[in-house]
Amino acid sequence: MTTVLGTDPAGGRPVVPSRGDRRPLGLKEVTLTGGFWARRQETNAAETLAHCERWMEKLGWLANFDRVADGTTGPERPGWPFSDSEVYKLIEAMCWEHGRSGAPGLDESIRRLTARVGRAQDADGYLNTCFGHPGRPPRYRDLEDGHELYNTGHLLQAAVARLRTAGDGDLVDIARRAADHVCDVFATAGICGHPEIEAGLAEFGRALGESRYVEQARRFLDRRGHGTLRDIPLGRAYFQDDVPIREATTFRGHAVRALYLAAAAVDVAVELDDAPLLHAIERQWEHAVARRTYLTGGMGSRHQDEGFGEDWELPPDRAYCETCAGVASIMVSWRLHLATGDVRYADLMERTFYNIIATSPRSDGKAFFYANPLHQRAPGKPGDDATVSPRAEGGSRAAWFDVSCCPTNVARTLASWHTYLASAGERDLTLLQYAPSRVTTDLAGGRFAIEVATAYPDDGEVTIRVLSAPRDPVALRLRVPPWASGAVLDDGGERPVAPGLVTVDRVFTAGEALRLRLPLRPRFTWPGRRVDAVRGCVAVERGPLVLCAESLDLPGIRLDDVEVHPAGLTERDGRVLARARAVAGGERSWPYGSPGTSERGAAFELELVPYHRWAERGPTAMRVWLPVGETARGEGDRPE
Ligand code: FUB
Numbered sequence: 206m207t208t209v210l211g212t213d214p215a216g217g218r219p220v221v222p223s224r225g226d227r228r229p230l231g232l233k234e235v236t237l238t239g240g241f242w243a244r245r246q247e248t249n250a251a252e253t254l255a256h257c258e259r260w261m262e263k264l265g266w267l268a269n270f271d272r273v274a275d276g277t278t279g280p281e282r283p284g285w286p287f288s289d290s291e292v293y294k295l296i297e298a299m300c301w302e303h304g305r306s307g308a309p310g311l312d313e314s315i316r317r318l319t320a321r322v323g324r325a326q327d328a329d330g331y332l333n334t335c336f337g338h339p340g341r342p343p344r345y346r347d348l349e350d351g352h353e354l355y356n357t358g359h360l361l362q363a364a365v366a367r368l369r370t371a372g373d374g375d376l377v378d379i380a381r382r383a384a385d386h387v388c389d390v391f392a393t394a395g396i397c398g399h400p401e402i403e404a405g406l407a408e409f410g411r412a413l414g415e416s417r418y419v420e421q422a423r424r425f426l427d428r429r430g431h432g433t434l435r436d437i438p439l440g441r442a443y444f445q446d447d448v449p450i451r452e453a454t455t456f457r458g459h460a461v462r463a464l465y466l467a468a469a470a471v472d473v474a475v476e477l478d479d480a481p482l483l484h485a486i487e488r489q490w491e492h493a494v495a496r497r498t499y500l501t502g503g504m505g506s507r508h509q510d511e512g513f514g515e516d517w518e519l520p521p522d523r524a525y526c527e528t529c530a531g532v533a534s535i536m537v538s539w540r541l542h543l544a545t546g547d548v549r550y551a552d553l554m555e556r557t558f559y560n561i562i563a564t565s566p567r568s569d570g571k572a573f574f575y576a577n578p579l580h581q582r583a584p585g586k587p588g589d590d591a592t593v594s595p596r597a598e599g600g601s602r603a604a605w606f607d608v609s610c611c612p613t614n615v616a617r618t619l620a621s622w623h624t625y626l627a628s629a630g631e632r633d634l635t636l637l638q639y640a641p642s643r644v645t646t647d648l649a650g651g652r653f654a655i656e657v658a659t660a661y662p663d664d665g666e667v668t669i670r671v672l673s674a675p676r677d678p679v680a681l682r683l684r685v686p687p688w689a690s691g692a693v694l695d696d697g698g699e700r701p702v703a704p705g706l707v708t709v710d711r712v713f714t715a716g717e718a719l720r721l722r723l724p725l726r727p728r729f730t731w732p733g734r735r736v737d738a739v740r741g742c743v744a745v746e747r748g749p750l751v752l753c754a755e756s757l758d759l760p761g762i763r764l765d766d767v768e769v770h771p772a773g774l775t776e777r778d779g780r781v782l783a784r785a786r787a788v789a790g791g792e793r794s795w796p797y798g799s800p801g802t803s804e805r806g807a808a809f810e811l812e813l814v815p816y817h818r819w820a821e822r823g824p825t826a827m828r829v830w831l832p833v834g835e836t837a838r839g840e841g842d843r844p845e
């Protein structure tokens with residue numbers, strides 16, 4: 206491989222595989238012009254980035270770097286061993302945002318933060334504020350929990366963002382020294398308890414054309430699964446050190462760890478042309494999506510280890526669904542889409558974007574959900590924006606957490622969101638997500654530029670206007686989501702289009718327009734019969750949005766007393782309403798036995814709102830899965 210040090214000609218992309226079915230588009234090729242995601246990007250830029258920096262300054266996580274540089278470290282150190290990674294994820298988010306908007310103030314922030322980080326680097330490339338300095342534990346003594354390589358992985362991803370958006374410079378130099386150090390120290394043994402270094406090394410290696418880094422990522426991957434990490438009460442599956450990655454059949458253990466590892470495995474498989482490794486991850490994805498994924502796209506059912514449960518273990522009230530696991534799941538699916546071209550991966554990405562990534566941040570961008578349950582039994586306490594939340598759950602978004610991995614992960618994902626909107630092939634452009642945007646890319650026959658106008662996800666009409674096109678035919682491919690049966694494409698004449706990919710392959714002319722109509726009627730969704738925890742319930746979805754009921758809309762009625770009738774769903778004046786009744790009685794007696802007699806109240810219309818906005822109006826009970834009234838059970842189209 207040769208060394209390449211320029212910016213990405215596409216303007217910056219988080220993932221640039223050197224081969225594969227699809228080519229990702231960059232910040233210069235896609236621009237959001239308004240709508241759902243543009244609003245979130247603006248808030249992210251205007252509020253979240255500064256918010257994260259303020260908190261890390263206030264808590265001393267940034268000053269940890271200064272203390273190392275000044276030689277004033279000691280036994281006391283604020284933050285967890287992985288707090289350095291939050292600084293790196295923030296820098297990464299700033300780099301994508303800077304690449305997107307060009308805001309000059311951001312460049313200065315990136316330089317300022319980079320300088321503080323760089324001063325803490327040891328002469329041999331080691332860079333960590335928790336270990337290896339006076340008064341601190343020695344380096345690499347606690348591979349299970351120390352997160353040293355994990356932190357470095359995030360540093361490398363930040364450097365990739367900087368390199369691709371601004372070119373070579375201090376951050377890239379720092380990261381290169383850190384990566385070289387890792388390759389030297391871990392040439393023959395050792396893995397980190399939290400995967401992430403693998404993804405960092407693989408992408409940094411791609412960005413620099415440095416095969417040594419990719420090879421080191423492969424070593425880490427193949428070393429895992431042989432029980433080299435200490436056994437712990439949660440078992441070695443917690444850090445995926447129980448089964449070699451090529452033999453594993455599903456995602457398991459700590460969800461973020463499992464998914465970062467899988468993302469890296471796809472990168473390595475693609476770079477090293479390792480088909481068996483790629484197929485192993487495809488199989489694991491399939492298994493986990495079929496059996497271990499929530500309706501929201503959330504992953505992770507267990508609080509005890511922030512981890513995947515067994516197959517079908519998907520309790521709505523105890524759902525963990527960490528926001529970071531949503532980010533990591535998107536990382537895996539995106540890489541699999543690029544490698545294989547399969548749009549199923551973009552289907553899951555859409556679900557996760559709208560129902561996990563959009564759910565986490567409060568609309569002002571200054572508080573976040575960490576866990577994303579599908580049922581909140583009692584309203585949470587109002588969040589206190591001035592204090593650090595000691596817990597991941599609780600029913601209110603928190604300004605900051607003791608373990609605050611999610612806010613910076615949301616920030617870097619939102620800043621680069623539009624790079625997931627489309628992908629390209631030799632002679633096709635494929636729209637994967639729908640948002641008001643302009644997309645311009647060079648295909649084999651020449652430049653193809655389109656403008657997308659839509660109010661999606663509020664409205665399902667998507668107009669694609671051609672701005673310029675090659676003289677020869679090209680293929681415009683549109684993803685039709687799996688829920689969109691009845692979709693219609695108007696391409697000079699209307700025709701029904703089935704879920705999957707619809708292809709228009711012809712000569713396009715500037716000025717012409719195509720219209721895709723995705724039906725967004727609200728619909729009931731039944732759980733498969735094996736998902737025990739929500740048997741007897743239905744959920745309501747509208748387009749890509751999962752909806753929920755909030756107790757705030759039910760004065761005088763307990764949300765958990767409400768039953769719905771799965772034939773009564775209407776949409777009026779933009780509101781989705783389900784026919785419902787409140788059921789009374791039974792609280793004081795033994796809650797098991799033969800069916801009791803409960804009193805059913807008068808029918809009323811239950812308002813359902815997008816899950817991504819729950820608790821936005823204040824503390825509330827909430828549920829996605831709604832019990833079906835006894836008389837109504839047996840109706841509907843239930844999956845097996
Ligand atoms: O351990 C680092 C991060 O903190 C994990 O990815 C999250 O799950 C949280 O535990």
Ligand code: ZN
Binds near residue numbers: 527528530575609
């Ligand atoms: Zn997190």
